[in-house]
Amino acid sequence: MREARDRLEASEDEIDRLTEENDRLRSRVEQLESELSTAREELSAAESRADAAAAGTDGADAAPTRTVSADRALAGTNLFVRYDTKGGATLEKAHAGGATRSDVNDNLRLEVHTEFESDDAAVDGRPFREFLTDTIEYGFVEWAVRELLYEIQSTGNESALRDLFDAIPEVDRAELDGTVTLEEEDGGSTEHGFDVVLRDRMGNPCWSRT
Incomplete structure (x- = not known):
């Protein structure tokens, strides 16, 4: 023994x-x-x-010289949740009550990764970055990682919204115009499209919104 x-x-x-x-x-x-x-x-x-x-x-x-359609621009864009200092204020620390909204938001940034050359791209006659930050999808991601956690805390609904509350610190990136595969009871699977899919570090969906 x-x-x-x-x-x-x-x-x-x-x-x-x-x-x-x-x-x-x-x-x-x-x-x-x-x-x-x-x-x-x-x-x-x-x-x-x-x-x-x-x-x-x-x-x-x-002026931008590369024209990209709005659909392609969104489908080819991912937003990564990153921190200027990993030892600083994070969503995980805020979730545990150890960091304030302002400290986290000062430390947090959204990195834009595209499947196309975006520096000289134009979408609907506007520079890509200007187009992107003005979309509902981008605004939703900003709200989800910068505001939602604290709104739940301020209303005291952590228990009632436990699954959502616990999912927020797990968000690693946001896939715009993404798909989620759902397993069926008969062993098959189906794909469902969403305007935004929030995924964890392993690529698993934390939360989808359409």
């Missing part, structure tokens, strides 16, 4: 070590993804400036 107990404790220690290592690696991957996204945006901006200079302008008044 003593040997079995020792082996069990050793296994638990190894599990704890591997869990910590997994968390460290996941954090590093997220950091690298963020740095890669920033590098791509800087490269694209530098290329745009170079093109503008070659055309005889500094690009300050250059």
Whole structure:
């Protein structure tokens, strides 16, 4: 029994070590993804400036040159919930009552990732970023990660809205014009479309809205 107990404790220690290592690696991957996204945006901006200079302008008044339909722009866009400082105020800490709304919102940002070159893109005659931030979908995501948690807390409905309340800190990204696959009782599955699908780090849907 003593040997079995020792082996069990050793296994638990190894599990704890591997869990910590997994968390460290996941954090590093997220950091690298963020740095890669920033590098791509800087490269694209530098290329745009170079093109503008070659055309005889500094690009300050250059209009977007790539036209993207509204449907494609939304379907090709994901919003990632990221923090300037991971050790600072987060939704998870706010969920536990350990961070204020203003501290979390100061630390939180929405990173825009697209499946198309967005720097010089125009949607309905407007620059892509201007179009995106003016959409209902973007506004909904902003409200969901910046306001909803505190609205539930202020009304004292944490228990009544427990599933929703607990899902908010799990949100890692928002898929616009996304789909969710639902398993049927007969073993089949069906896909359902939503204007916004909020997903966790593993890509599982936390919450969908249409």
